[in-house]
Amino acid sequence: EIVMTQSPGTLSVSPGDRATLSCRASQSISSNLAWYQQKPGQPPRLLIYGASTRATGIPARFSGSGSGTEFTLTISSLQSEDFAVYYCQQYNKWPSLTFGGGTKVEIK
Amino acid sequence: QVQLQQSGPGLVKPSQTLSLTCVISGDSVTSNSAAWNWIRQSPSRGLEWLGRTYYRSKWYNDYAVSVKSRIAINPDTSKNQFSLQLNSVTPEDTAVYYCAREAGQVFGYWGQGTLVTVSS
Numbered sequence: 469e470i471v472m473t474q475s476p477g478t479l480s481v482s483p484g485d486r487a488t489l490s491c492r493a494s495q496s497i498s499s500n501l502a503w504y505q506q507k508p509g510q511p512p513r514l515l516i517y518g519a520s521t522r523a524t525g526i527p528a529r530f531s532g533s534g535s536g537t538e539f540t541l542t543i544s545s546l547q548s549e550d551f552a553v554y555y556c557q558q559y560n561k562w563p564s565l566t567f568g569g570g571t572k573v574e575i576k
Numbered sequence: 577q578v579q580l581q582q583s584g585p586g587l588v589k590p591s592q593t594l595s596l597t598c599v600i601s602g603d604s605v606t607s608n609s610a611a612w613n614w615i616r617q618s619p620s621r622g623l624e625w626l627g628r629t630y631y632r633s634k635w636y637n638d639y640a641v642s643v644k645s646r647i648a649i650n651p652d653t654s655k656n657q658f659s660l661q662l663n664s665v666t667p668e669d670t671a672v673y674y675c676a677r678e679a680g681q682v683f684g685y686w687g688q689g690t691l692v693t694v695s696s
Binding site: 500502504510511512513514517523524555557559562563564565566567568569570 | 622623625638639640641674680681682683684686687
C-alpha cells in the first residue's frame with residue numbers, strides 16, 4: 469500500500485497570506501495525485517487532479533505542483549472560505565488508492 | 577449536474593449488516609466513463625476507500641483488501657442507484673460513509689454522507 473503523509477498537521481495562516489501544504493508518497497506515484505478540501509459537515513471537494521490541474525470552478529489562487537513522491541498545494545492569498553482541512557489522494561495504483569491524513573488550515 | 581443522494585440506517589448492531597443506498601441523478605449507473613464508489617471517514621482511520629462498481633460492456637467490482645471478505649457493492653439499473661453492504665460489522669466500522677462518482681480516477685461528486693454507528 470502506498471502511504472501518503474501530509475505536513476504540517478495544522479497550519480495557522482492570516483487571511484490574505486500564502487499557504488503551502490505538503491504531501492509525500494511512500495513510493496513514486498508520477499503525477500497521479502489529487503487534492504481535496506473539506507469543511508465541517510460536508511464531503512470532500514475536488515480541487516486539483518493530475519498534481520496540477522484545477523478542477524472545474526476552482527479559483528486560480530489554488531495551485532498544485534510536484535511529481536514522483538513530493539507534492540505541494542499552494543493557496544496564494546487565503547480567503548475566509550479557504551479555512552478547512554485539505555487531503556491529498558494518490559491514484560497511481562488502482563484499485564488500491566489512498567488518502568493522506570489531512571492538513572487543517574486555521575485562522576491565525 | 578450530477579447529484580448523489582444517500583439513504584440508510586444510522587445505527588447497526590455488531591455482527592449485523594450495514595446497508596446503504598446511493599441514488600444517482602444527472603448521470604447513469606451504466607455510464608461507460610464513470611465508476612461508483614463508497615468511501616468512509618473516521619477519526620481513527622481517516623478517509624478510506626472501500627470499493628466501486630462500474631460498467632464497461634459488463635459489470636466490474638473492485639474492493640479494498642481491508643474489507644474484501646465482507647463487502648458487496650451492487651448496481652440497480654432500474655432505479656439508477658447503487659448500494660453498499662458490509663457484513664459482520666464491529667465498532668471499528670463506525671464512520672461517516674460517502675458514495676462518490678469517480679471519473680478519471682478522482683472523485684468529483686460526493687453524496688452528503690451518512691454517519692453509521694455500530695453499537696448494541
